[in-house]
Structure formats: structure tokens, C-alpha cells
Amino acid sequence: MNKKQVMEDIRRHLEENSSRLTPQREAVIQVLMSHDAGHLSAEEIYLHTKKLLPEIGLATVYRSLELLEKLSVVYKLEYGDGQSRYELVRSNEEHYHHHLICQGCGAISEFNDDLLGDIEARIAEEADFEVTDHCLRFFGYCSKCRSHKEDA
Amino acid sequence: MNKKQVMEDIRRHLEENSSRLTPQREAVIQVLMSHDAGHLSAEEIYLHTKKLLPEIGLATVYRSLELLEKLSVVYKLEYGDGQSRYELVRSNEEHYHHHLICQGCGAISEFNDDLLGDIEARIAEEADFEVTDHCLRFFGYCSKCRSHKEDA
DNA sequence: TTAGCTGCAAATTATTTGCATTCCG
DNA sequence: CGGAATGCAAATAATTTGCAGCTAA
Numbered sequence: 416m417n418k419k420q421v422m423e424d425i426r427r428h429l430e431e432n433s434s435r436l437t438p439q440r441e442a443v444i445q446v447l448m449s450h451d452a453g454h455l456s457a458e459e460i461y462l463h464t465k466k467l468l469p470e471i472g473l474a475t476v477y478r479s480l481e482l483l484e485k486l487s488v489v490y491k492l493e494y495g496d497g498q499s500r501y502e503l504v505r506s507n508e509e510h511y512h513h514h515l516i517c518q519g520c521g522a523i524s525e526f527n528d529d530l531l532g533d534i535e536a537r538i539a540e541e542a543d544f545e546v547t548d549h550c551l552r553f554f555g556y557c558s559k560c561r562s563h564k565e566d567a
Numbered sequence: 568m569n570k571k572q573v574m575e576d577i578r579r580h581l582e583e584n585s586s587r588l589t590p591q592r593e594a595v596i597q598v599l600m601s602h603d604a605g606h607l608s609a610e611e612i613y614l615h616t617k618k619l620l621p622e623i624g625l626a627t628v629y630r631s632l633e634l635l636e637k638l639s640v641v642y643k644l645e646y647g648d649g650q651s652r653y654e655l656v657r658s659n660e661e662h663y664h665h666h667l668i669c670q671g672c673g674a675i676s677e678f679n680d681d682l683l684g685d686i687e688a689r690i691a692e693e694a695d696f697e698v699t700d701h702c703l704r705f706f707g708y709c710s711k712c713r714s715h716k717e718d719a
Numbered sequence: 720t721t722a723g724c725t726g727c728a729a730a731t732t733a734t735t736t737g738c739a740t741t742c743c744g
Numbered sequence: 745c746g747g748a749a750t751g752c753a754a755a756t757a758a759t760t761t762g763c764a765g766c767t768a769a
Contacts, residue, residue, distance in 0.1 A: 477758090
């Protein structure tokens with residue numbers, strides 16, 4: 416599915432919820448699409464959309480992200496550093512998309528795999544909880560930071 | 568291991584890092600110990616410590632939590648609602664302690680199991696990343712909210 | 720027309736910091 | 745004594761909100 420089709424899907428999804436795909440919202444989505452694994456903060460998204468739409472305001476970016484999150488178009492992530500990151504939800508892949516967060520340099524990389532398929536079934540059964548999504552993050556040290564640690 | 572022993576362990580751990588187990592810090596730890604699965608916010612911890620130590624300040628609570636987190640005594644969690652939650656790290660159990668977050672009522676429950684043992688070994692190998700910890704949260708609907716949904 | 724959207728500025732909220740003071744090894 | 749820790753108040757930083765004007769079905 417190419418970007419134009421994705422955008423049209425989102426437009427339809429918005430209209431079903433009596434919302435519009437405004438230029439501002441489109442710009443936000445475009446920025447997210449072109450920083451595919453970028454984990455952008457609201458401020459970063461704002462700065463990027465400003466290149467496409469110089470008059471856009473930060474509040475609009477926040478409002479767009481809030482709306483798009485409610486419609487499950489955007490996924491909001493927290494890394495515990497005081498600001499939220501956003502990325503597009505890609506319906507299938509997203510579920511298998513986990514993060515490796517380096518406690519040395521802060522780099523965030525990804526690890527894609529269906530790690531949790533069975534586990535969710537077990538939770539449904541044992542905890543009587545219907546799982547719709549999950550967030551799995553691993554903390555540790557990337558290869559680069561491990562070699563620095565060894566120096567010390 | 569009882570609470571007094573845990574406290575003495577923490578005292579020793581602090582002293583090894585040229586810090587002291589002050590009454591304020593002790594109060595913070597006591598509050599966390601007595602709300603074992605409480606996922607308390609800094610503000611909630613502050614209000615509870617005030618009962619033990621009325622003159623304590625919120626900044627001190629934050630500073631205590633920051634220090635205790637650095638020393639891996641306390642674990643900081645983010646649920647994407649703008650504030651952080653804190654809980655005591657229990658060396659073994661913590662690693663097997665995951666959260667079920669209800670998107671209906673916001674309730675947070677727990678699911679304890681060693682779900683990720685093998686996975687971490689695979690990550691080390693495939694991604695060249697040394698995992699020291701992880702955070703796994705499941706989103707969905709608890710039994711109570713599912714029955715409400717069915718009413719609708 | 721009117722509901723939805725916007726930019727801007729002001730407000731809010733969680734968290735952090737500066738500082739004078741106090742405590743303890 | 746001197747580093748560590750505290751309470752308070754002020755400062756920050758991310759996010760939200762109020763509002764008057766704008767836009768498109």
C-alpha cells in the first residue's frame with residue numbers, strides 16, 4: 416500500500432468520525448510517514464511540519480496527534496524522559512514492533528518479531544482480560560556502549 | 568525477607584553511594600512498601616509521606632525517587648497520562664511483573680510470569696544488544712468493561 | 720449557516736532547580 | 745568543618761485550553 420492510498424484511508428477514517436483531513440493534519444501524517452521509524456516528539460513533528468506549512472501552530476500539532484491517536488492512526492510512546500513520541504500505526508507490523516532502548520547513549524532501535532502471540536491468549540484466559548495491543552520495550556546496552564563500558 | 572531487612576539493605580546500598588537513609592527517604596520507601604502493587608504517582612507518595620513526616624516537601628520526594636531510581640531501588644513507570652508512577656523493585660519478581668491496562672476504566676492490574684526469558688537471549692544474539700530490563704504492558708479491556716461494552 | 724479547525728497566547732501540570740539553612744559523619 | 749540533604753519558592757518544559765477568526769461541506 417503506497418503513501419497516497421494510506422492517506423486516502425486516513426481521510427475516509429477521519430470523515431467517518433466527522434473530522435476532516437486538513438492540510439495541517441495531512442502534514443503531520445506526512446512527517447510521520449517520512450520518518451518511518453523515527454519516534455518523533457511533538458516538537459520535532461512541529462518543526463518538520465513547519466517546513467511544509469510554515470504557519471502551523473504547535474497546539475495544532477498536539478491536537479492533530481491527539482485526534483489521530485484516538486482514531487488509532489498514530490501511536491503514542493513514552494520513554495520516561497518527559498516527552499512523548501509518536502509514530503504511525505501500521506496495522507499488521509505494529510504489533511510485532513518492539514523497542515530496544517540503550518541506557519548508555521539513549522539510542523532507540525527496533526526489534527520486529529511476533530513475540531507475544533501465545534502470551535496474549537494466555538492472558539485472556541488466566542486474567543480474563545481482552546488484549547487489544549501491547550507495548551514491549553527492552554532496556555540495556557547497545558554494542559557501541561558495551562565496548563565503552565569495557566574500556567572503563 | 569521482611570521490611571526491616573529490606574530497609575537495612577537499602578541503607579547499606581545508599582551508604583555505599585555516599586548517600587544517607589534520611590527520615591524523608593525512609594518515609595518514601597515505607598510508603599512504597601505499604602502500597603505494594605500501588606503504582607503511586609509522586610504526588611500520591613508525597614501525600615502519604617506527609618502523614619509520616621508532615622514537614623516533608625514535594626521536591627524532596629522527587630529527589631528521593633530520583634536517587635532511589637538511580638540506585639535501582641525504585642522503578643519508574645509511564646502510562647502515557649502525563650505523570651510517572653513509582654514502585655519498589657523487587658529483585659527477582661520485578662522482572663516477571665507486567666501490567667494489564669484497561670482502556671475502558673483505566674484500571675491497572677498485574678500479570679506475573681516469566682514471559683520473556685528466551686526472548687532476551689535471542690535479542691542479545693540477533694540485535695547485539697545486552698538486555699538488562701524490560702517493560703511489558705498489555706492494553707485492552709478488563710472483564711468489567713467488556714460486559715459494559717456488550718450492553719451497548 | 721454552522722460545525723469543525725486554526726493560530727496565538729495564556730493557563731495548567733508535572734517536574735526540576737536555586738538557595739539559604741540544617742544535619743551528620 | 746564540609747559534603748549531603750532539606751524545605752520553600754521560583755523556574756522549566758511539555759502539554760492543554762480559551763477564544764476569536766477562518767474554512768469548507
